[in-house]
Amino acid sequence: xxxxKITLSFLFAILGVQFAFAQGPLEYCNNRFGFCVEYPGxxxxxxxxxxxxxxxxxxxxxxxxxxxxxxxxxxxxxTPEKIYSFEKEAFQDKxxxxxxxxxxxxxxxxxxxxxxxxxxxxxxxxxxxxGVYVLISITGPQAKTRQIEALWNQINVKFNT
Numbered sequence: 222x223x224x225x226k227i228t229l230s231f232l233f234a235i236l237g238v239q240f241a242f243a244q245g246p247l248e249y250c251n252n253r254f255g256f257c258v259e260y261p262g263x264x265x266x267x268x269x270x271x272x273x274x275x276x277x278x279x280x281x282x283x284x285x286x287x288x289x290x291x292x293x294x295x296x297x298x299x300t301p302e303k304i305y306s307f308e309k310e311a312f313q314d315k316x317x318x319x320x321x322x323x324x325x326x327x328x329x330x331x332x333x334x335x336x337x338x339x340x341x342x343x344x345x346x347x348x349x350x351x352g353v354y355v356l357i358s359i360t361g362p363q364a365k366t367r368q369i370e371a372l373w374n375q376i377n378v379k380f381n382t
Contacts, residue, residue, distance in 0.1 A: 246375075249277045254292030254353045255381040261372065264288060286361035286369060288376075295352050301332040304347055304354065312336050312343055335370075342366050344373045350380045 244262025251257075253275060260279065267278040267287060276291035299307075305327060313320045316338035323335040323342075331348040344359045355378055359369050 246377075249290055251275060251292050252381075254294070254355065255351075256292055256348075256353070256355050257379045257381070258290050258355070258357065259377040259379075260288065260290075261375050264372075281372060282361065282365060282368060286359065286365055286372065288372065289356075289358045289360075291356050291358075293354055293356070295349065295354050301327045301329070301347055301349060304356070305332045305334060305345075308345055308347075308356070308358070309334070309336060312338065316341060337363055340364075342369060344369050346373070346376070346378075348378050348380075353380075355380075 246259045247262045247264075249258050249260065261281075264279040264281050267280045267284070269278050275293075276289065279288040279290075280286065281288070305325070309320065309322075318339045320336055320338040323337055325334045326332060330350070331346065331354070333346045334344070336343045336345070340362050342361060342363045342365075345356065347354055347356045357376055357378070359373055361369050
């Protein structure tokens with residue numbers, strides 16, 4: 222009985238520590254482009270950071286999944302379709318193998334797409350408002366597609382205007 226109490230006390234202590242470290246959603250805000258992105262609190266900052274300080278790179282699954290949040294002024298007045306074409310071309314250039322478009326939807330306010338090539342997958346969303354766009358890209362191995370899509374559905378973007 223004494224061993225059972227010690228074991229239970231130990232388990233409750235471990236669970237208490239895990240609960241204390243469990244985080245709710247976190248937020249990244251970019252005042253230059255006027256947006257905030259809410260993301261799951263279990264993601265952590267990647268070592269690679271944008272040189273200009275605009276945007277953020279987060280990691281999950283020990284770095285096998287990367288989430289990049291970036292904003293930009295749409296100085297070229299590109300449509301969502303044009304921005305998507307640029308992103309798709311960059312994905313193709315990186316992988317140098319056939320790219321499959323698993324999902325693509327676009328309207329005047331942005332697009333969402335899922336691309337696959339080789340062993341990798343990329344889920345991309347873009348929102349446009351008032352001459353600014355926010356681009357969120359989540360990349361990882363195709364074996365982690367379910368986790369990438371779950372993460373994709375936990376991202377919320379809010380514009381300050």
